[in-house]
Amino acid sequence: SLDLSLNGLSSVPVGLLDELQSLRWLSLAGNRLHGLERAAFEPLANLQHLELGHNPWECDCNLRDFKHWMEWLLYRGGKVDAVECTLPKDLRGRDIRGVPVEMFNYCVPPCSRNVLNPSGGGGGGGGGGGVEAPGDCARARYRPASVRRAIGTVVIAGVVCGIVCIMMVAAAAYGCIYASLMAKYQRELKKRQPLMGDGEADAEDREEKQISSVA
Incomplete structure (x- = not known):
């Protein structure tokens, strides 16, 4: 077991747990985690x-892959306590395990920064460092439009x-009605069979009497 609760952690770096394949119990409760990497x-x-x-x-697109991993852990019999969302506001207090996966269908790949190499000549002694500029795309988050879908x-x-x-x-219902009708038919058929047998016996007696009278 490994207890990392109440340590003020804001992330779990990829590779930190690679050597703990036999770990069976892990606690990350009471930290400052907004999201986790599935890897x-x-x-x-x-x-x-x-x-x-x-x-x-923060139950946005950055937590989608980890949600899939949690579902896999639960599927194979593992246990995960509640992961209650604080953001966005319309999901606040909800457990992300109960949030439909369709809400993440509109997630876009994370933004990357572009490195711009300055062009143009110049005099001597100029440095050749690059200028890093942020991209125009914003951080991918849960979109309310996907709620409707x-x-x-x-x-x-x-x-x-x-x-x-x-x-x-x-x-x-059809099967029950058919069974009841068949049962009723069988009962009526059984009631008629003794009557038919008595009629045949009377006919035989009459034939015997006629033969004896002729004789």
């Missing part, structure tokens, strides 16, 4: 319990499930 946790093949509570999580997906799935359930109920 930093993929070497933990035997991890069973992960504590991430009490961190100011996620809700639409949930509604469509609910309608399809409802139709399937109605069809199953109708099929079950």
Whole structure:
């Protein structure tokens, strides 16, 4: 086990946990973590319990890949405590594990800085250093427009499930009605069989009487 809680950590560098493949319990609770890199946790093949509570999580596109890794950990029987979002505001207080993955469909690749090499001649002794300028793109975050798409997906799935359930109920009702009708038919058939047998016996008696009278 490894307890890194309450250490003021703001990130977990990739490679920090590479030599801990046998680690089964890890706590990162009570730090200053906004997001985590999936690659930093993929070497933990035997991890069973992960504590991430009490961190100011920003549930934006930077946390999407780590969300997928958490879902994989839960799928193979691991345990993860609540990862409550602090940003954006419309997700504040929600556990990111319950946020539909469709909300991250509009994520764009992270921005990169462009290195501009100054051109132009000049006199002697000029330095050849580059100038680093920020790109025009902004940090990728969760977009509210994707919420509508996620809700639409949930509604469509609910309608399809409802139709399937109605069809199953109708099929079950039809089967019950058919079974009851067949049972009723069998009961009536059994009631008629003794009557038919008595009629045949009476006919045989009459034939015997006619033969004896002729004789």
